[in-house]
Amino acid sequence: FVFQTNVEISLLGGSCKSPVEKFWNGSSAMYILQKATHNKESDSMEESRTDDNVYASEVLPKESPGALALSVGRAKQLISLYTMVQNPNMSFVGMSDLVVLPPLWAKCDGSDPQHTCWIGAEPLKAGNKVTGLNIYTVSCDGPTADKTRFANLEELKMEHKIRHHSSVVTTKGFAQYELITAAAIEDTIAESGSNICVDITWNGVEKILETPPLISAATLNIALESGDPRSPVFQQYRELQFLLALAEGVRTGVTEWPEPSESESALKLVQEFLTDLKKKLNGDDIFGNRNETEKIKCDTAAVDSCIKSIFGERGDLDFTEQLWCKMKSKCVSSYQELIDCFTLVIKSLERGEIQPWIHQGSSSFLSQLIQQSYHGKMEDVSLSDITPIQMLLEIGLEKMKKDYVSFFIGEPDTCSLLFQDYFISTSVDLQEQVHRVQKLHHMLEIMVSCTGLLQFRHENLFPLTQICMKYYKENPLNEKHVFQLPITPALVKKFYQNDNPEVWKVEISSGHGQKEVKTTWQVSTNAPVEHGTANNSGFFSDSTVNGSSEERLYFITLTQCSQVQFT
Numbered sequence: 001f002v003f004q005t006n007v008e009i010s011l012l013g014g015s016c017k018s019p020v021e022k023f024w025n026g027s028s029a030m031y032i033l034q035k036a037t038h039n040k041e042s043d044s045m046e047e048s049r050t051d052d053n054v055y056a057s058e059v060l061p062k063e064s065p066g067a068l069a070l071s072v073g074r075a076k077q078l079i080s081l082y083t084m085v086q087n088p089n090m091s092f093v094g095m096s097d098l099v100v101l102p103p104l105w106a107k108c109d110g111s112d113p114q115h116t117c118w119i120g121a122e123p124l125k126a127g128n129k130v131t132g133l134n135i136y137t138v139s140c141d142g143p144t145a146d147k148t149r150f151a152n153l154e155e156l157k158m159e160h161k162i163r164h165h166s167s168v169v170t171t172k173g174f175a176q177y178e179l180i181t182a183a184a185i186e187d188t189i190a191e192s193g194s195n196i197c198v199d200i201t202w203n204g205v206e207k208i209l210e211t212p213p214l215i216s217a218a219t220l221n222i223a224l225e226s227g228d229p230r231s232p233v234f235q236q237y238r239e240l241q242f243l244l245a246l247a248e249g250v251r252t253g254v255t256e257w258p259e260p261s262e263s264e265s266a267l268k269l270v271q272e273f274l275t276d277l278k279k280k281l282n283g284d285d286i287f288g289n290r291n292e293t294e295k296i297k298c299d300t301a302a303v304d305s306c307i308k309s310i311f312g313e314r315g316d317l318d319f320t321e322q323l324w325c326k327m328k329s330k331c332v333s334s335y336q337e338l339i340d341c342f343t344l345v346i347k348s349l350e351r352g353e354i355q356p357w358i359h360q361g362s363s364s365f366l367s368q369l370i371q372q373s374y375h376g377k378m379e380d381v382s383l384s385d386i387t388p389i390q391m392l393l394e395i396g397l398e399k400m401k402k403d404y405v406s407f408f409i410g411e412p413d414t415c416s417l418l419f420q421d422y423f424i425s426t427s428v429d430l431q432e433q434v435h436r437v438q439k440l441h442h443m444l445e446i447m448v449s450c451t452g453l454l455q456f457r458h459e460n461l462f463p464l465t466q467i468c469m470k471y472y473k474e475n476p477l478n479e480k481h482v483f484q485l486p487i488t489p490a491l492v493k494k495f496y497q498n499d500n501p502e503v504w505k506v507e508i509s510s511g512h513g514q515k516e517v518k519t520t521w522q523v524s525t526n527a528p529v530e531h532g533t534a535n536n537s538g539f540f541s542d543s544t545v546n547g548s549s550e551e552r553l554y555f556i557t558l559t560q561c562s563q564v565q566f567t
Helices: 040-048 072-086 153-164 186-192 234-252 266-281 290-301 319-327 335-350 365-373 387-408 416-423 430-452 458-474
Strands: 007-012 030-035 104-107 116-126 129-144 170-178 195-203 217-223 483-487 503-510 517-524 554-565
Touching (some): 072 104, 072 116, 072 129, 234 387, 234 430, 266 319, 319 335, 319 365, 319 387, 335 365, 335 387, 365 387, 416 430, 416 458, 430 458, 458 483
Parallel strands (some): 030 104
Antiparallel strands (some): 007 030, 104 116, 116 129, 129 554, 170 503, 195 217, 517 554
16 A cells, blocks of 8 residues: 555565565565555556465566665654554554554665665564564675675674674574586576575684585575486486376377477387287297397486486386387377377287286286286277377376386385375376376486486485475475475585685674574675666666676675664
8 A cells, every 4th residue: 555645565475475585584474665656557456356365576566676665764764653653652643552563674775875775673572562673774785896895704793792782792604605506507507497506504603705614504405497408317308298298188189299200100110019029929039139128228218328327227118118118209290100009009919919018017008908918808999089199198107107216216115105105106197197207207307416416325315305205295396496405514515615605694693582683794696685786876886896707796785683672
């Protein structure tokens, strides 16, 4: 709503991303104050809104963030009014029943000498009573490579002691390093939106920008999107995409077939495959099939040589899985060709020309036909409508499930129960089974990246696998999700020890409980606030020292807290 015609107040709830999360760790709802952009369109939007789950992008105006900031003087006036309303001793303001309001943050334009970008107020409570307020000021400067503009830690500590009349302060450090950049694939990651970084925290900071000690606590943050052509499991990704196309065809009746391959057609490959099986059944050229089998195995695994040691080639492909390898992706290029391939297979089964081996427990329709053929009697099959597409989907789904299980658990162990319970369950419909295979592939991408890039061993991969499995048993596929793994800094130190941090900050604190106050000084490679990037008010106007483009540019942020006590 609009206050005094020129200030817009937005209430952001728990479903909204906090615009001040980098400076304030509160989790409650909050008011955001900025310049008003009130118009008829927003009036009609408010009248028609029926959904209470409003996102920040819907609430906050769409104009340039820099144009929405208030002057620092105006923001201080509004914070003062908020303070008066919350003060139980200010009865003359006309509030008969005092209500504890959510915290309030005012967006500032940085026009003062300190370049203030946010001012905030947070009520301190004892039960339902407001006992005081924390007042926050956030100032931003940069970007700059001039380290002479960086703060001195001892001066920061002394300033904190004087401001808060404290004799003892404690310090806590935080540093964030991008590990995936250190692995020299930043160009790929920039395109995909993937990232692997480590957050490190420690106590007893001794100097600005110090390297975290090995006794620090560290958390690995992993966000990976599938489909990077440079990934060692890109062939598995392409195989999955064909599976998804078939699933969409079963669901909608419309299938997007790949372009015909310039090499052999799927029909010819299936004919040759069946001919080899007939020879084997007749006792001819029993060992002549070995090279072809090995070729199929290699085609099935299709992984980069550097990853074969962890994504082993399966040596137990049954008939349906080998058939899938012949017909998948670049081979089957039309609905009619798919019908022709299955017609060949079914006729060979009906005539008893082949007696293929299949995995025990295989539940696809084609596997059922094969089992019936063992007894010399098969049901009639009408290869029409979506039936042939679903038949191919089923055998591909079973094959890919076994591929992923082969990677994650190898030989059966205690983990296998997790897969039986959820990821490879056949008790749900085909579409849900495909969705769960997508989750398995995303987990595979994460494990392979950590193995190939960070050289993780089994003892590190195992807990990460557990974290991923737990998340995906409870949530839908989300390649934007950040998986977090507690680690020791020594595990990844070699990737960051000679690198500059993306974020480095020190937190100086004194007092306890509600009396605790903090001063935070931070440098970061990314702008800490959106509205500070506009070229106004001289905000963020510095450049590199001596015009050097090789120096790391940092934004400098200082967050200070003051307390106002009402009782």
